[in-house]
Amino acid sequence: MGFKVVPFIDLTRHYKEIQDEVFSAVRRVFEKGRFILGEEVSAFEEEFSRYCGVRYGVGVGSGTEALYLALKAAGVGEGDEVITVANSFIATALAISQTGAKPLFVDIDPETYTMDPNALEHLLRRQKAKGGRRRIRAILPVHLYGHPARMDSIMDLAKRHDLVVVEDACQAHGARYQGRKVGSFGLLGCFSFYPTKNLGGYGDGGMVVTDERRLSEKLRLLRCYGEKEKYQHVLKGFNSRLDEIQAAILRIKLRYLDQKNEERRRKAEIYRRMLKGEGFHPPVEDEKARHVYHLFVIRTKRRNGLQAFLKEKGIETLIHYPGPIHLQRAFRELGNSKGDLPMTERYAKEILSLPFFPEMTESEIEEVVKNIRSWIR
Ligand SMILES: Cc1ncc(COP(=O)(O)O)c(C=O)c1O
Known part of the structure; x- marks a missing residue:
């Protein structure tokens, strides 16, 4: 197949x-x-x-x-x-x-x-x-x-x-x-x-x-x-x-929100477990926080290569967000320049949002991870 x-x-x-x-x-x-x-x-x-x-x-x-x-x-x-x-x-x-x-x-x-x-x-x-x-x-x-x-x-x-x-x-x-x-x-x-x-x-x-x-x-x-x-x-x-x-x-959808957020947390755990040891930075949950995983965002220095590879394999990923706001043309008048926000700027080049939604199946997660692994090797 x-x-x-x-x-x-x-x-x-x-x-x-x-x-x-x-x-x-x-x-x-x-x-x-x-x-x-x-x-x-x-x-x-x-x-x-x-x-x-x-x-x-x-x-x-x-x-x-x-x-x-x-x-x-x-x-x-x-x-x-x-x-x-x-x-x-x-x-x-x-x-x-x-x-x-x-x-x-x-x-x-x-x-x-x-x-x-x-x-x-x-x-x-x-x-x-x-x-x-x-x-x-x-x-x-x-x-x-x-x-x-x-x-x-x-x-x-x-x-x-x-x-x-x-x-x-x-x-x-x-x-x-x-x-x-x-x-x-x-x-x-x-x-x-x-x-x-x-x-x-x-x-x-x-x-x-x-x-x-x-x-x-x-x-x-x-x-x-x-x-x-x-x-x-x-x-x-x-x-x-x-x-x-x-x-x-x-x-109607509010009645399902907690259940769907739980499902997101469960799917995030599956991703996290499968990606363990592969050298990516998975999302972190602060000990005081309860994350609801609107997105599942990993980080890698070779982000662009990985995204292109996954696209070829039919796996859709996105970047949230590739261009930090302070460097957008629309905000030119603020006079911000590259280097003003080092962490924000660095991460914008490394983050990648993997396919993620509560109804995603475990085999879809496996498919994503399998392809990520084959790209590494
Ligand atoms: C962090 C954040 N702020 C504001 C908005 C704006 O919301 P809307 O698209 O409903 O105008 C969004 C979503 O699009 C968002 O993700």
Whole structure:
């Protein structure tokens, strides 16, 4: 038998498991005839915020808009600075610049690829010495690949420097740090429901979660034209809403999230066991963290050769992300240059995301590993 093609991800497999439930939920929305900000969105906001361990949830159009609106709600705007990381999806930094603020990037922890609290502390000290700290308003850590950032140290630094924390939890639904769910540490937590996410809809969607009622109310205004009552606009808002159909689907998928995250952890263990001793750096799980493996990312100095070889064998891999944000043309005006973030830049050349999703079969994992082994030898 020839080789078998292994897809990076196959969303149809979960869909086939739940299609009857999905169709009846979608039918329910059509039969009610309400498509924007109805009962499904309210119910999902309540269910998902409870899942995260916070009081309020506000459904919005996407993860990017969740970040943007969360920063706006926190009062970030023109002339402010927000500290984040450069090894994330570009949306993290776009959301900052869309508010008129400037992203300041810090390097990452070499084990978990998330914001390095030492680098953060160093930057805060340096800015303070320059007398420029007042422009920094917020810290935006990213729970990358499903692994939480080091929230104990980050929250501690934020407190000491009187800064707001907004979490980018777009890749980490259900991940925990010291037993607590991500999204519940900062003033605001942001999620994406893009279809490939651990909790993904069948279209775009996002949510901001918060414990502060005042902020949830502001977010409700911001997402809907700043409208308090019909045609009464109290601030300059936007149109960014999770829709009823997506909310109805996400309510069903939320019921499977823990089970699917467990499945991800089990598959990650299988990969890890099979790759042991082959000289790759598999993902690390911090002892305080519970990883939910949005992606399974390994590291090798010979990344490009391996990726090309696997492609030839019909095995699809991706790189998250090949070009760090601080070196992207779109952010040229920030004046960053190569060498600014050594760890981020080095890892961008070495990381490789292997095919990974909860419904992946063990024989598919074996096929990937078998090919990796044959490439080494
Ligand atoms: C870390 C991170 N932040 C933000 C986003 C933006 O989310 P969306 O695609 O829903 O706008 C994504 C995903 O795409 C992401 O992975």
